[in-house]
Every structure is written in structure tokens, then in C-alpha cells.
Amino acid sequence: MPGSARNASRRPFSAAPYVAIVIAHDSEWVMAAEPPLCRADGSADPRSYGRIVQAFARGVVDAGRQLAVVNERQIPDAAALLARFGTVIVPGLVAASDRTLSVLVEFVRLGGTLVVGPRTGFGDDSGRVRSSVAPGVLAEVLGASYAEFAALRADVPIDGLGGGVAQGWIDAYEPDGAEVLAGYAHPHYGAWAAVTRHAFGAGTAYAVGTLLDRALMARIVADASAPRIVSPLRDRPDSVTAHSLRGPRGRAWVVHNWSPEEVEVETARDVADVLAREARLPAGSVLPLAPWGVAVWGEPLP
Secondary structure: OOHHHHHHHHOOOOOOOOOOEEOOOOHHHHHHHHOOOOOOOEEOOOHHHHHHHHEEEEEEEEOOOOOOEEEHHHOOOHHHHHHHHOOOEEEOEEOOOOOHHHHHHHHHHHHHHEOOOOOOOOOOOOOEEEOOOEEHHHHHHHOOEEEEEOOOOOEEEOOOOOEEEEEEEEEEEEEEEOEEEEEEEOOOOOOOEEEEEEEEEOOOEEEEEEEEEEHHHHHHHHHHHOOOOOOOOEEEOOOEHHHHEEEEOOEEEEEEEEOOEEEEEEEEOOOEEHHHHEEEEEEOEEEEOOOOOOEEEEEOOO
């Protein structure tokens, strides 16, 4: 990708996220009034919505995926949504319009991957409980539904997917055609599924009925979101992210080390170091990244 870093900064670049998280202020307000999660002292937590969304967003980052945020009121039609994103995650959408749910159903039917988090689809756009089985029309897409739920004051062990813990909340999913990927290692909650996967139309839908620990959430996101653009990093360290931007003269990769310790990264293919006058970095180059350091690499578009 020719040109200096100074010139590169003047060219228009656009981000290329593959995973989108849907957010909604209506759902945030509903949960502030009627919080599903509790604080450590057992009192209701009016910040429940932010905690739910943050858990899934952190899973996207930990999985090494590039994230976009889409406001529910700005969701396009299903075809346009699929053209932009391969995977859409919808956590905590307790006040969901009929249109939004219909778009998500069609998104999966057309070939998208949908991840449904706790509380999504439980209420209508005013937060009123739907008369249909939860989570509304998404039940068919998920191949699972629930009639019971519970707030958790203590973590519950997860059985499956290498183990982990459930935190904060349980939507007690009962599979109806879905594959159960994980359940609860618990004498009562063990009757229900924690994570399911279901093929629907040309796509796939995951139900995640609880807040999972970071490591397990990252594994779920990684399974649900094979990237369209392969990172130039080989064996990415846990503290490192690589996000790409597309410009008229190539693709730029912004590589961050989010750690107070220096780490080494290895290139999986040839790139250029944009911050070092386009110095060539052949595949297999091993480079240090300083604490909280950043590198910018460039490569031509295919």
C-alpha cells in the first residue's frame, strides 16, 4: 500500500466490521425501571441493560472479531443487513418491535447468523409482555423457547463447551429442534439449555439464555462468526486486536496491544509497516508490540 503514513491519514477509509450488536434505548429504559439483574448486595441493578450488552460486546472483542453497533431504530431490511454483516447479536432487547423481530427472522432465512441474548423478544416495543411464547417469533428461528426465567445471585457452572459459568440471569430455554451446546450443572436449572444452535432457512441461530464468563462468551462468538476478512496475524495473543479499514489504495490493519506488557506478534502474510515508510514485513516476521502499543500495516486489496 504505497504512500506515507501522513498521506494515508488524508485518504478516506471505511471500517469493515463483520459482527453487529443491536442496541435500543427503549430496552435500556425498560430495564432501568424493571431491572432483571441484581447487584452484589441483592438489590435491583438499574444498569442491567448495559451489563448485558457489555458482556456480549466484550465477547466479540475477545474473539478477535471487528464490531459494529446498530441502533434498533435504524435496522435496514434483512437483505441490506446481510450485505453488511454476517453475524448479528441481539442482547437484552426486551422492548422489541414486530418489525425488528421480522427483519431478524428474514435475516437468518436468507443466510445470516443470529445470536439472541437474554430478554430479547420478551416484550413488544412498549416493553409489554408478549402473549406468545418467549421469545416471540424468534422461537421458530431458534428452535427453542422458554416459559420460565430466573435472576441469579451466584454463578452457576456450565456443562459443555469446555465449561464456564452462568452469571446474572437465566432464560430457561427448552429446545424444540435446536442442538443443545451447553446446559447448567445444577440440580434445578439443569433441566434447561444454556446455549443452543439451530439451522433455519439458509442461516443459523444461537440462543444464549444467560451471561457467560468472558472465555466462554468469546468461544460462542467465535463459533458464530467466521470472519469474511482473515487477519494478518498468526496465533493472535489474547491482549491483541486487529481491525481493518478499506481505502482506495488498499487495506489498513490497526493492531493494538491492550496490555501493560510487551508482546510479540507474527505476520501470517506479507504486509507493509505504514508507520515505518511502508517497510516490507514478509510472512513470518516476528515483531514486538510495546505495552499499550499500536502498529498499522497495509496490504493491497485482493
